[in-house]
Each structure stands twice: as structure tokens, then as C-alpha cells.
Amino acid sequence: MVTKTEETQLNRLENQVDNGGGGAWEYLCLVKKLKVRRPDKVLRHGLSILNDPKKRSALGPDVWTLYEQVSIAAMDCQCLDVAKDCIKVLQKQFPESKRVGRLEGILLEAKGLWAEAEKAYSSLLEDNPLDPVLHKRRVAIAKAQGNFPTAIEWLNKYLETFMADHDAWRELAEIYVSLQMYKQAAFCYEELILSQPTVPLYHLAYADVSASSIGVITIARLMRNFHLYSGFCGRDTVLYTLGGVENTLLAKKYYASTIDLTGGKNTKALFGICLCSSAIAQLTKGRNKEDKESPELQSLAAAALEKDYKQRAPAKLPLLTSALKSLKTS
Amino acid sequence: MAEDLVLDTAIRDWVLIPLSVVMVLIGILRYFVSKLMRSSQVPDPKIVKEGQVIVRARNLRAGANFISPKSFRARRVYFCNEENGLLHVPKGQAQNAQAQMFSDPNMAMDMMKKNLSMIIPQTLTFAWVNFFFSGFVAAKIPFPLTQRFRSMLQNGIDLSTVDVSYVSSRSWYFLNLFGLRGLFSLILGEENATDDTQRMMQMSGFGFDPSKSLGAEKDSLDIIQHEWALPKFEQRAETVLKDLVG
Numbered sequence: 001m002v003t004k005t006e007e008t009q010l011n012r013l014e015n016q017v018d019n020g021g022g023g024a025w026e027y028l029c030l031v032k033k034l035k036v037r038r039p040d041k042v043l044r045h046g047l048s049i050l051n052d053p054k055k056r057s058a059l060g061p062d063v064w065t066l067y068e069q070v071s072i073a074a075m076d077c078q079c080l081d082v083a084k085d086c087i088k089v090l091q092k093q094f095p096e097s098k099r100v101g102r103l104e105g106i107l108l109e110a111k112g113l114w115a116e117a118e119k120a121y122s123s124l125l126e127d128n129p130l131d132p133v134l135h136k137r138r139v140a141i142a143k144a145q146g147n148f149p150t151a152i153e154w155l156n157k158y159l160e161t162f163m164a165d166h167d168a169w170r171e172l173a174e175i176y177v178s179l180q181m182y183k184q185a186a187f188c189y190e191e192l193i194l195s196q197p198t199v200p201l202y203h204l205a206y207a208d209v210s211a212s213s214i215g216v217i218t219i220a221r222l223m224r225n226f227h228l229y230s231g232f233c234g235r236d237t238v239l240y241t242l243g244g245v246e247n248t249l250l251a252k253k254y255y256a257s258t259i260d261l262t263g264g265k266n267t268k269a270l271f272g273i274c275l276c277s278s279a280i281a282q283l284t285k286g287r288n289k290e291d292k293e294s295p296e297l298q299s300l301a302a303a304a305l306e307k308d309y310k311q312r313a314p315a316k317l318p319l320l321t322s323a324l325k326s327l328k329t330s
Numbered sequence: 331m332a333e334d335l336v337l338d339t340a341i342r343d344w345v346l347i348p349l350s351v352v353m354v355l356i357g358i359l360r361y362f363v364s365k366l367m368r369s370s371q372v373p374d375p376k377i378v379k380e381g382q383v384i385v386r387a388r389n390l391r392a393g394a395n396f397i398s399p400k401s402f403r404a405r406r407v408y409f410c411n412e413e414n415g416l417l418h419v420p421k422g423q424a425q426n427a428q429a430q431m432f433s434d435p436n437m438a439m440d441m442m443k444k445n446l447s448m449i450i451p452q453t454l455t456f457a458w459v460n461f462f463f464s465g466f467v468a469a470k471i472p473f474p475l476t477q478r479f480r481s482m483l484q485n486g487i488d489l490s491t492v493d494v495s496y497v498s499s500r501s502w503y504f505l506n507l508f509g510l511r512g513l514f515s516l517i518l519g520e521e522n523a524t525d526d527t528q529r530m531m532q533m534s535g536f537g538f539d540p541s542k543s544l545g546a547e548k549d550s551l552d553i554i555q556h557e558w559a560l561p562k563f564e565q566r567a568e569t570v571l572k573d574l575v576g
Contacts, residue, residue: 130378161378164385190401194393195386250398253560256567257396264567264574273567297564300571307575 002034010034017045024049025059025066032069039076046070047082064093071103075110083107098124098131105137114141132162139171148175166195173205182209200261204269207254210247211276245283252276256297264304273301278327335496337470345468345499349459353506356451357514364447380544383409383416387547395559402556410548417548456503460486463499471495 002010013027024045031038046066049055056063071086087107090100101124108117118141125134135158142151155172162168173188189206196202255272262269277298302324309317387409394402409417464486475483475494484492486500497505 130375161375162382163379164382164389187401190397193396195389197393197396253564257560257563259567260563260570264570297568297571300568300575303575304571 002036006030006034010036014038014041017041025055028066028069032065037076039073042069042073043077043079043082046073050086064090068099068103072106075106078110080107080110083110098128102131102133102137105134109137109141109144114145117141130161132158132165135162136168143175148179151175152179164195166192169195177205177209185209198261200258200266200269203254203258203261204266204272207251207258207269207272210254211251211272245280248276248279248283252280252297259301267305267308270301270305270308274298274305274324274327277301335467335470335492337467341466341468345463346502349463349468349499349502350506352455353503353510354513354517356455357510358517360447360451361514361518364444367443367447384543384547387417387551391547391551391554394554395557397558398560399556399558406551406554410552415548417544417551419544419548452507459500459503463503466499467492467496468499468502469497471497 010027010030013023013030016022017024017027018041028042028046028049031042046069049059049066050063050070059066067086067090071083071090074080074083074086084107087100087103090097090103094100101120105117105120105124108120118138121134121138121141125131128134135154139151139154139158142148142154152172152175155168155175159165159168159172169188169191173185173192176182176185176188186206186209189202189209192199192202193206252273255269255276258266258269259273264270305320305324306317309320390402390405390409397405407415409415412418467484467487471483473495477494479494480490482504483494483501484496484498485504487498
């Protein structure tokens, strides 16, 4: 996690470096420390250091980690020649290194030579069966080939040992979602909520997965119609799901917690509340429902949505009001 | 106060400076020797897994109220059941760390290497200092000190009348031994400083037993009361939205 102060520091340094103010090495160190992904910048500034013999020798032994960083950034930018050169230099320096072997594997991957990369990783894993990076690379290979069942298999195998790795859980959850295996995805999101209970995005995703099919299809439609918050219109909006009253209630609760955690600023969660409430009303129609913990939540969410739209997209307001009205009457 | 002792400049040239230089050189030599002898440790998969299980169980305990009762119960059974629960340690299988240490020759070997690279040069230099430079004053610090510093600064001189600001050669050795860390971190890089005091702390902390912490985690997970926090969140969301809209 990147904290706010670190982010401002990073942005300040980035600005300074971009405008030729120096401090490239500090910037690269910070990028590496925070594990942020800025391949284009790393490639440009890293190469400017590596191509300058004076600057390069000033780094001393740190130059090798810079080579590693630049090679990975280069592969990220598809500059495979640069990456190859960097790896060649590293290989000359550390002929037997496993770390360099890993880089070579990644280069093979970048070229799309999956079988060779797989072979390279397997042979590296024999020496060091507990290298998490190698396991993750194998998952990445399977995923890049579109072979999701294999990716799931590798991930499960990895999580058997490294079960506290929440990034892996997240990856697995997303794969399950893309394969519409919502029960499994829900389990993964529960695991993520457990490991980081205050991250609203996990609550939101969990709610999505367990929301009723009717509700969420409508969310997807609404979002498409409005083209508004493009950030939310990612792959995770279109979810057909577990359905049922119980799960809808569950989803509503987690949308509510998302609202609480984001201070009511998450549009998708507001929509979710409206849709879940109406879905619940529909599903329990005629039955005497004791679940009346928060009767006002739906109307409040609708009001918040209207206010938000009025502020940020007044042109789309009629669309919203008609959609909300149809929800209420249906 | 008695009249000042005059120290021969030859002492400075032949004791004080050589002693410091030798200490620095030995420190550097030791760093490289220990680097050469360090074997790359292959972690035991079982130990890695146990550590991860503990982290995950701890997460479950901390965040239990954020998941539904059904999911919580399923997880608790997964961790704590008596047959194949992850946290369940069968009786008798819990070997203590001591036994484990003896059964694993690598571990003992590693410790011995560490000790060798630490103790041998130290004894040798101490013997060397004792043999050649024992029993005389090597330096004088430019400010007066109280009597309490006598044992620190005048090790090896049993004269109570010598002013405390004189430093005996053996004490100079000790001061160098413990005081050169800053210099080493300057020469060898931040983390590489050979820090004796820290190493000694590590030695005493040896003997951590993972199976015991597994059991402790199981107990605390067993007694935890699950109280779902999410229904409360609906009310909280309501107040949040009221503030937002109103």
C-alpha cells in the first residue's frame, strides 16, 4: 500500500525528474521501494543513467539492481532489445544467479514463448521450490494463454502454502469472477475482507458477487447507459450472481459498508443499495418481512445519487430519475 | 591532583594507532569471511506454511466480525477441527526446538560457523593485545571523568591513584571493539555492519517453537465470539447518507 505522503513525494520527484531537475536515481529507488508500476518513466530515466558511464560508475554495486529494474520496465514497454541487453550484462556479471534466470524466463514470456518460459521456471523451481515469484509467473503464463483452469490450479497450489498472500487471493477472485464461478469468488473476497477489513473495494466486489442477478444486470445497464464513472465500468460491473433473498440481503449489507467506508462517495455502491432494496422488496412481496433495520436506506441512497448527478452530470439527471422511478414501481 | 603523566609519542605511533587499524582490518576481514561461509538457507516448506497459517488465522480472528456467521463458522472448522484442521497439532508430533536443532545438522553447522567467525578473531586479538600491550596507559582523554569510569577506561591497570582520564591499552581495545560499528557501516554499507551486540541478542532469542504458537492461535480462535458487524453498518451508512444529502 502506498500512503498519501509517499505518493506526493513520488509525484514531486517524478515532476522534478521529468523536467530535467535531476534526482533520477532517487526517483527510481522510490519507485522500486513502493513497487509502483511506471515502466515508461523507469525505462527512460534508468537508461539515461545506464548509458552514461560516469553516472553508472558512481552507483557502485547498486548498478546491478538498476539493470534488473530497467530490464523489467523494458519488457513492460515491449522494448525487448533493451531488456535483452540488460539481462546480458547481468548474466555476464552473475553467471549462475537464479535471479537472472528468473529475468530470462520473464523475457521468454515477453516474447510469447510460453513453453520455453514454463520450462525455465520449472527448472528454477526445482532448485528453490519456495520462490513465490516463480509460482506467480507460472500463473501469469497460464493466464496469458487464456488457460484459466490451469491458472486456477496453479494459484490454488500456491495458496496452499502461501495462504496469507492477499494479492494472490485477489487474482484468484478475479479469475473466478471472469469464469462466473461466483461461489468461489465470494470465498476469495471474504478472505480479502478478512485480511484488510477497511478496504472498501473488497466490500464492494463481495457485494457485487453476492448480489442478485436481477439487480446487478440492471446496474450494468445503468452504468452503460450513462457512461459516467468510467472507472467503475470495468469488467466487474457485469455480474450475474448467486441470487436468492439471503444473498441479496448480504449484498445490501456490504454495499452499505462500502458506503460507510467511502463516506457515501462510491456511486456504484449507491446504485447497489437501490437495486438490492427493490430486489428484496420484490422477492419478499406478500410475505411479512421482519427485516426492516434500515427502511430509509434506499430513499437516502437515491437522494444521494440525484445530488451527485446534479453536481457532476446534470444532463444525465432525467435518465437517472426515470431509472430510479422504474425501480421503485417495479 | 597529581602532576600529569607524560605519554611517550612512541606509544601513540606504536600502540594507539596500530591497535585501531588492526581492529578495523580484522572487522573487515571477518565480514568477508562470514560472507564466504554463509550458506544459502533453503527454508523448510513446513515452517513457511505454518507461519502463513498463523498469519491467516490471526487475520480471521481480527476481522471475524466483517464476514457473515456462516462463513466464519466454516472457516473456524477449517482451522480448528480435531481431525485435519490447519491449526491442530497432533499430540506427540510437537517436537521441541531443541530436538529439531539436533536433528538438523545444517542448523547446528550454521550456528557454529557464525560462532567461529565471531569468537576466534576476538580471542586472538584479545590475546595479542594482552601479550604485547598489557599494563600501560595508551592515551589520555582531554576532559576529567569520575571514578566510576575507572573500570571502563583503565582495565588492566590496578592503580587507584592514576587519573581517570588516562586510558589503558586494553580498554582502548574494548572501546574499539564496541565502538567501531559506525565506521563499519560507513565502509561496508548500512546493513552489513558486523554488530556484535545485536548478534548476541539474536543468540539469546533462539529457540522459537512454531507448534506452540499454532496451539495458542487455535485456542484463541476457539473461544472467539462472532458478532457480525455488518447489520450495524446499514445504520451507519444511513447516517452517512443523511449527512451527505442533508
